[in-house]
Amino acid sequence: MTDALTIAIDAMSGDEGPGVVVEGAEMSRVRHPEAKFVFVGDQSRIEPLLAAHTDLQSVSQVEHAPNIVAMDEKPARALKNRRGTSMWESINCVREGRAQAIVSAGNTGALMAMARYQLKTIPGVDRPAIAGIWPTIRGESIVLDVGANVGSTDRQLVTFAIMGEACARFLFGLERPSVGLLNIGIEDLKGTENVKGAAQTLVEADLPIRFHGFVEGNDIGAGTVDVVVTDGFTGNVALKTAEGTARQISHYLESAIRRSFLARIGYLLAHGAFRTLRSKMDPRHMNGGVFLGLNELVIKSHGGTDALGFASALDVAIDMATAKLPRKIEEDIRHIYGDDISVIDEIANGSNGQEKEAAVS
Amino acid sequence: MTDALTIAIDAMSGDEGPGVVVEGAEMSRVRHPEAKFVFVGDQSRIEPLLAAHTDLQSVSQVEHAPNIVAMDEKPARALKNRRGTSMWESINCVREGRAQAIVSAGNTGALMAMARYQLKTIPGVDRPAIAGIWPTIRGESIVLDVGANVGSTDRQLVTFAIMGEACARFLFGLERPSVGLLNIGIEDLKGTENVKGAAQTLVEADLPIRFHGFVEGNDIGAGTVDVVVTDGFTGNVALKTAEGTARQISHYLESAIRRSFLARIGYLLAHGAFRTLRSKMDPRHMNGGVFLGLNELVIKSHGGTDALGFASALDVAIDMATAKLPRKIEEDIRHIYGDDISVIDEIANGSNGQEKEAAVS
Numbered sequence: 001m002t003d004a005l006t007i008a009i010d011a012m013s014g015d016e017g018p019g020v021v022v023e024g025a026e027m028s029r030v031r032h033p034e035a036k037f038v039f040v041g042d043q044s045r046i047e048p049l050l051a052a053h054t055d056l057q058s059v060s061q062v063e064h065a066p067n068i069v070a071m072d073e074k075p076a077r078a079l080k081n082r083r084g085t086s087m088w089e090s091i092n093c094v095r096e097g098r099a100q101a102i103v104s105a106g107n108t109g110a111l112m113a114m115a116r117y118q119l120k121t122i123p124g125v126d127r128p129a130i131a132g133i134w135p136t137i138r139g140e141s142i143v144l145d146v147g148a149n150v151g152s153t154d155r156q157l158v159t160f161a162i163m164g165e166a167c168a169r170f171l172f173g174l175e176r177p178s179v180g181l182l183n184i185g186i187e188d189l190k191g192t193e194n195v196k197g198a199a200q201t202l203v204e205a206d207l208p209i210r211f212h213g214f215v216e217g218n219d220i221g222a223g224t225v226d227v228v229v230t231d232g233f234t235g236n237v238a239l240k241t242a243e244g245t246a247r248q249i250s251h252y253l254e255s256a257i258r259r260s261f262l263a264r265i266g267y268l269l270a271h272g273a274f275r276t277l278r279s280k281m282d283p284r285h286m287n288g289g290v291f292l293g294l295n296e297l298v299i300k301s302h303g304g305t306d307a308l309g310f311a312s313a314l315d316v317a318i319d320m321a322t323a324k325l326p327r328k329i330e331e332d333i334r335h336i337y338g339d340d341i342s343v344i345d346e347i348a349n350g351s352n353g354q355e356k357e358a359a360v361s
Numbered sequence: 362m363t364d365a366l367t368i369a370i371d372a373m374s375g376d377e378g379p380g381v382v383v384e385g386a387e388m389s390r391v392r393h394p395e396a397k398f399v400f401v402g403d404q405s406r407i408e409p410l411l412a413a414h415t416d417l418q419s420v421s422q423v424e425h426a427p428n429i430v431a432m433d434e435k436p437a438r439a440l441k442n443r444r445g446t447s448m449w450e451s452i453n454c455v456r457e458g459r460a461q462a463i464v465s466a467g468n469t470g471a472l473m474a475m476a477r478y479q480l481k482t483i484p485g486v487d488r489p490a491i492a493g494i495w496p497t498i499r500g501e502s503i504v505l506d507v508g509a510n511v512g513s514t515d516r517q518l519v520t521f522a523i524m525g526e527a528c529a530r531f532l533f534g535l536e537r538p539s540v541g542l543l544n545i546g547i548e549d550l551k552g553t554e555n556v557k558g559a560a561q562t563l564v565e566a567d568l569p570i571r572f573h574g575f576v577e578g579n580d581i582g583a584g585t586v587d588v589v590v591t592d593g594f595t596g597n598v599a600l601k602t603a604e605g606t607a608r609q610i611s612h613y614l615e616s617a618i619r620r621s622f623l624a625r626i627g628y629l630l631a632h633g634a635f636r637t638l639r640s641k642m643d644p645r646h647m648n649g650g651v652f653l654g655l656n657e658l659v660i661k662s663h664g665g666t667d668a669l670g671f672a673s674a675l676d677v678a679i680d681m682a683t684a685k686l687p688r689k690i691e692e693d694i695r696h697i698y699g700d701d702i703s704v705i706d707e708i709a710n711g712s713n714g715q716e717k718e719a720a721v722s
Binding site for chain 2: 136137147150151182184190191192216217218219220221222230232233234236237238239240241242243244245246247248249251262263265266267268269
């Protein structure tokens with residue numbers, strides 16, 4: 001039995017607008033005949049695009065939302081002007097149960113602020129995290145948090161480990177994904193107090209998690225573990241440093257090739273190989289950051305994505321919604337923390353006001 | 362007038378031993394006829410190597426130190442067993458004024474612990490930092506701290522900015538190097554309290570520093586600024602993530618080339634280009650991490666370096682010693698903090714015991 005699934009789509013999001021979004025949905029529909037879509041945005045722009053894809057049209061609805069959140073809009077401002085934006089209204093579809101996940105290629109900060117505001121965190125989770133899907137030598141790994149927070153307590157890092165592990169189980173189909181804590185050395189005595197505290201809990205608390213121990217920056221690309229846990233500051237710097245290094249090497253490669261005639265001939269012959277390489281280094285393959293820790297599923301697609309990238313974000317949303325990921329995380333958290341959850345919720349509620357400030361600033 | 366300069370060399374350090382060290386010194390001697398060397402280590406192994414290079418021998422002394430600090434030795438243990446090690450005795454040469462800088466390819470943690478113990482920090486500096494020389498699209502940048510500390514206050518970050526700026530001035534010959542603070546966004550409101558506090562001081566305190574503002578992870582490889590300031594945890598993760606990404610791309614490139622016959626032919630033709638690329642990605646070009654904030658100069662060469670890499674670390678040591686970098690940093694710190702220095706020294710002395718624990722654990 002496959003339940004019908006509906007994905008809400010922020011159709012006005014991303015640099016390329018609804019054309020790319022509709023093309024992406026068409027690609028994803030072919031792979032997921034069980035899925036339905038709600039396109040939220042400017043009806044007059046979406047409907048003509050859907051009319052060109054009758055199969056997609058037959059499993060889709062359009063919900064009119066005339067306003068757009070700008071890519072550079074401050075989260076606080078976006079939250080203030082939320083009514084009638086495609087972002088807010090598409091999240092609302094999920095809140096009201098008319099969809100099981102929402103995908104947006106829009107402004108990350110605004111999306112997180114609006115999603116927290118409408119969907120709230122899972123009981124026991126005081127901070128949501130953004131999980132990135134990182135290509136590695138061995139395949140793919142989940143890295144979290146890549147930028148929802150600026151600092152994390154040891155308890156938050158443990159929660160990230162629980163959420164990331166659940167995510168890897170369903171996204172990669174692994175029974176027991178391995179989890180590592182990002183640190184500046186693999187010896188027990190190194191690292192910040194928060195990292196050491198989180199490691200101690202993961203070792204001692206007898207959690208149903210295959211904890212590998214500490215990993216270092218170079219272990220991410222090597223694929224040493226399936227899930228890399230870190231605070232949002234370090235994770236974001238690591239992600240952008242890796243992107244920068246890939247761009248730097250592309251630059252070196254191009255200028256090395258331009259330098260001689262033989263190199264250019266060689267490049268032409270090896271063209272297929274370079275295309276493979278470029279595709280491996282393509283940020284679209286990291287498309288689909290998942291917001292973990294909210295009561296419903298929110299998937300962030302890269303702002304500059306094309307239809308292929310948007311389709312891959314939709315695929316992630318459909319897989320995660322089929323697995324009912326937020327409910328699994330809720331069960332895991334309850335199983336691990338038990339009655340202790342109320343304490344966390346107090347902290348979460350007590351600091352929600354403050355955190356909202358941080359998230360939307 | 363060029364003063365005679367003496368560089369103390371931990372001759373037993375590094376994976377390859379004194380052979381590589383002596384070869385490296387010979388290369389550096391040719392470029393720096395004003396330099397003299399003190400080789401510290403096992404006399405019976407160093408002297409025969411020097412005998413093969415009579416020009417080098419004529420500007421060198423050998424100081425016998427029979428013991429070696431192992432690469433995997435814990436800093437606390439190394440410090441306990443310091444007497445008679447080539448590392449300790451070579452630092453001692455600098456402490457006693459018989460050399461103006463010391464270069465070692467040994468155990469980083471042990472080197473930092475021994476150097477702090479013998480040389481102490483510059484007045485006003487409570488934490489030394491390790492400055493890495495990072496290849497960028499535009500040339501080279503200084504990144505600090507890349508691993509001496511696990512966390513940094515805003516005041517420490519400001520001190521890193523002052524020290525990194527002085528380092529870039531003399532190492533790259535720049536009159537006004539630009540300085541950026543590593544953050545997860547370039548907007549003023551993002552980041553940790555420490556990073557925001559450091560930015561505020563760098564903007565408001567009217568320091569003689571060309572402060573660019575915040576930079577992100579991808580700006581490091583792009584060479585957006587000459588000096589990137591960050592705490593030791595983030596800097597170390599960024600450095601190792603960049604190394605891991607470079608290794609990952611090499612791996613993709615190799616497997617892409619192996620995949621087809623044409624690609625292999627192309628690779629052979631473009632061989633020179635690939636050699637250039639590999640040399641750009643070679644960690645030896647990042648050789649020569651500088652310990653900043655100590656009263657004397659300590660240069661760390663990569664443990665797995667060859668003679669070329671060791672020579673480049675010696676060149677850095679000679680340039681920095683000629684510029685009298687620690688004295689310049691001392692002047693800069695005094696100029697900026699003035700009488701306020703005593704407060705910092707109190708903090709530094711008060712927490713020295715604790716910090717030593719951290720550094721040597």
